[in-house]
Amino acid sequence: MKIYLKIWRQKNAEAKGSMVEYTLEGVESDMSFLEMLDVLNEELISKGEEPVEFDHDCREGICGTCSLMINGRPHGPDSRITVCQLHMRSFNDGDSIVIEPWRAKAFPVIKDLIVDRTAFDRIQQAGGYISVNTSGRPVDANAIPIEKDAADASFNAATCIGCGACVAACKNASAMLFTSAKVSQFALLPQGQVEAADRVLNMVRQMDLEGFGNCTNTGACEIECPKGISLENIARMNREYLAASVKG
């Protein structure tokens, strides 16, 4: 396949970026999308040019590192996968592909397609945990029976990989889906009840401080989420937030 690429190049956080065009031949349909970029980079290196920098690590859809906006969609045209799981068989010979970094005020560009997502870490630090000492001696695991449905729902919320596709997909660059997934994971478990009120208030406060936008319920985040994190989590977080505020 022959592929025409338009890729965002930006030397560093301060530099002004621009779209640069490349033509790549000999692309095979069994290649992953990132392997296609590897081939491009090998070509650039052989010409003495700087390769395109992009974030990636596990290349199996679980670490949440890869983060490309492909033809205007986070993680590309396929659904329920990350970029590293996208394969070139989703494209045709002669296609043009536009590749950009996540665009959000709270995710500043570091270089080329790499953005700074430490805002997500800070939201988690604000309360995304249960305060139990690790070296202590908690009760036996089976002393806390949990209804299977609740455990499964908590697990589903907990499968968020923190990639930021929800923010990139949102016209307001809102981080509600991400934040609500963590709030939900604990809200659905008995272990999470003790700190539930403080957790939701603190995490939402931090989310706002980071400069993420508001949620206007368009649902784009849910559609683009590679892990299928449900909008129900946002509804749950809103209920938790309201209850915590009233309790205030």
Next chain:
Amino acid sequence: MGILDSKIPSGPLADKWTKHKNEIDLVNPANKRNIDVIVVGTGLAGGSAAATLAELGYNVKTFCYQDSPRRAHSIAAQGGVNAAKNYQGDGDSVYRLFYDTVKGGDYRSREANVHRLAEVSTNIIDQCVAQGVPFAREYGGLLDNRSFGGVLVSRTFYAKGQTGQQLLLGAYAAMNRQIQRGKIKSYTRHEMLDLVLVDGKARGIIARNLVTGEIERHSAHAVVLATGGYGNLFFLSTYCMGANVMAAWKAHKRGAFFANPCFTQIHPTCIPVSGDHQSKLTLMSESLRNDGRIWVPKKIEDAQAIREGKLKPTELVEEDRDYYLERRYPAFGNLVPRDVASRAAKERCDAGYGVNKTGEAVYLDFDAAIMRYGREKALTSGMKNPDDTTVRKLGEEVVEAKYGNLFQMYEKIVDQNPYKTPMMIYPAVHYTMGGLWVDYNLMTTIPGCYAAGEANFSDHGANRLGASALMQGLADGYFVLPYTIGDYLSDDIRTGPISTETPEFDEAEKNVRERIEKLMSASGKHSVDYYHKKLGKIMWNKCGMARNAKELNEAMAEIAALREDFWANVKVTGEPNAKNQELEKAGRVADFLELGELFAMDAFDRNESCGGHFREEYQTPEGEALRDDKNYTYVSAWEYKGDPSKAKLHKEELVYENIEVKTRSYK
């Protein structure tokens, strides 16, 4: 060769850990506030260690090359975590977990360490549930278990196919709590480039800020390396792209012995290689072997027809299929340990029975399981005489609930529907049992430098059982290191802050800068990946699933030559003082080019077959591994002497007092 002191406590095996905890020195809470600890790596071992040390009151600095601690590759572990809870009442016990692990490791691990691991395994589950880790549960609300390879009980706790993710997010959450309290300072997008020793003790590191390229000095009273394994030596592996041996290798060059480098786990169930551009291999969890049956065609002409696309696997009747694991190992069947399953797959493919285009794949078939589950589901739903289509549909739903994400992952990569046609799998490099040599306290041969998780060598011998890596990482980090490190740090309560303005830090930083300069100024003929792929080929072909003296010798020479070529001709684009992924990769590959040679030397030294180390010269007439307990019941610990080829071998003799050393049989 008596300089290796494993410091195993005296007394009966089952009492050693308790006794040791009671006898070691403690640091009082006020003094802990004056002591700094550096933790490199934030996976299960590093994350859990950092959180626990910070909770205890130490000032912790963590370093990871990823953009967030949560992305360490522990996150990709799928199947589960073992613990001797015996919730299933199937006869499990601490002793049995200990026994299975030592036997699974082919009698090349340290008894006392493994027993401690089995003891604390139960605490891990309690701890994780308290943290809100959403493990799989039964309808009664209690925790569910499944079975894994090499054992006859169900002791594996899991969260669908994302157990590693859930456990790591638990450790990351515990870290976050301490970051918020100011007890952990987290340095992300940072890579450790050297270890700094002062008066023979580990007192700090030199790190590179990967965003700005700045070289930084960080001091501490102790340094914990929890930097994972070195399987990326093979280029293609199930590791993440950034996994590297840099921290461990730099410690090795500063005096930490490297143990059993040749003990590598080649995992039997990975998605086969598809082409030359392949950058990484994907694991299909071992849990699939609970329900999947592994086979190849019985007739070689059928295998050929399948490879040529003239025959479909579903068209082959039962009698024409060779379920070779069930045939060779009736007692364990498809659940033999990983090393055994991998070798058996290679044996069939080498004999010409492989099933994909490259001839390097076998089938993992869920058809029987789908029908079995379907019939059960039909019965419990009150259906009488359901037709096959209904049974299949119900069965597929059950299988999807159990393994849905894995099946989806497979379909995305291979473009085939594994519910309808058997999966194709082949072994791939997955884990390294070898690593930095540590004593019972997890301290390397450098005082104050500790190694935890996959980065050390201690618990898995020559082969690791499934669901034991997560167990070991968390055991080391939550329950072992926080105790043992106090014993060492109790001598440091009057030391005060360690200065970074000393000749030792000057020297280490100078070394680091010179090395970067050298990498950037080579002739620029070939890219870093060019060398990495070449190294990977040598490793896979000559140091892979089957090894022999002749090829290992060739490998040593070829790697040394490749290393020389690399330093003369590698091309590193960009600048040193900026974000530069090529420079990051170059530094990592440079280390692999040294470790690879030591790896081959170690494999050459070990004239026996054990666990993941299979020497073709040492096998039974049936092709099973032939161990040599008389001459090789030792840990090989290599001391760096200026060049990998000059490394000096030290031996830690392994003593088995509580377990009878037998030929490992799964028949």
